[in-house]
Amino acid sequence: GESVGLHLPTLSVQEGDNSIINCAYSNSASDYFIWYKQESGKGPQFIIDIRSNMDKRQGQRVTVLLNKTVKHLSLQIAATQPGDSAVYFCAELSAGGTSYGKLTFGQGTILTVHP
Amino acid sequence: EADIYQTPRYLVIGTGKKITLECSQTMGHDKMYWYQQDPGMELHLIHYSYGVNSTEKGDLSSESTVSRIRTEHFPLTLESARPSHTSQYLCASSELHRGSSREQYFGPGTRLTVT
Numbered sequence: 001g002e003s004v005g006l007h008l009p010t011l012s013v014q015e016g017d018n019s020i021i022n023c024a025y026s027n028s029a030s031d032y033f034i035w036y037k038q039e040s041g042k043g044p045q046f047i048i049d050i051r052s053n054m055d056k057r058q059g060q061r062v063t064v065l066l067n068k069t070v071k072h073l074s075l076q077i078a079a080t081q082p083g084d085s086a087v088y089f090c091a092e093l094s095a096g097g098t099s100y101g102k103l104t105f106g107q108g109t110i111l112t113v114h115p
Numbered sequence: 116e117a118d119i120y121q122t123p124r125y126l127v128i129g130t131g132k133k134i135t136l137e138c139s140q141t142m143g144h145d146k147m148y149w150y151q152q153d154p155g156m157e158l159h160l161i162h163y164s165y166g167v168n169s170t171e172k173g174d175l176s177s178e179s180t181v182s183r184i185r186t187e188h189f190p191l192t193l194e195s196a197r198p199s200h201t202s203q204y205l206c207a208s209s210e211l212h213r214g215s216s217r218e219q220y221f222g223p224g225t226r227l228t229v230t
Binding site: 046093102 | 119150156157159160163173174206207213214216217218219222223224
């Protein structure tokens with residue numbers, strides 16, 4: 001069945017370092033791959049997405065890379081700040097079938113940024 | 116800042132009680148969703164709605180029910196709470212277009228404990 005999962009459940013970095021959070025997916029039939037950030041006590045918040053026909057997309061301090069050959073998605077955060085500490089989820093938007101238009105979330109990665 | 120609200124934020128209730136979790140959004144979004152999330156784990160879609168009088172079951176089987184009488188309101192009801200219902204419940208909304216589903220706006224969640 002469809003699944004989206006993360007390689008590393010936790011990641012600790014020093015403030016100012018770059019962070020890389022990885023995600024593996026198994027369902028190739030999806031239009032978009034998305035990253036969400038969930039801070040403690042809050043609901044998830046959209047960060048950035050990438051369409052399946054792209055391999056890289058940049059935002060403000062964040063870059064998402066998509067490697068469809070190995071079904072791998074990553075989120076790079078430049079100059080990580082303490083405010084980036086959160087749980088990060090990857091998700092995919094299904095393109096068809098019974099899951100049409102629905103998000104499938106993977107297991108979160110806890111990012112901790114040390115001052 | 117997303118304008119989507121959930122009440123109560125925390126609820127401890129005894130087995131067998133009927134409960135309703137409230138969710139309201141002021142963004143005029145047609146699509147609304149309910150997710151169930153255990154701590155640090157992925158989100159599982161339990162219900163969604165395309166608009167008024169539309170309700171659909173999600174990917175995770177749930178004993179809860181939902182209604183959508185008004186665009187802005189999407190309450191979730193458990194007729195008889197059980198300890199297995201203990202979890203966090205997250206409400207979200209998005210615009211109607213399928214691609215817009217990738218950017219969902221989440222409420223802060225209701226943490227439910229059934230004793």
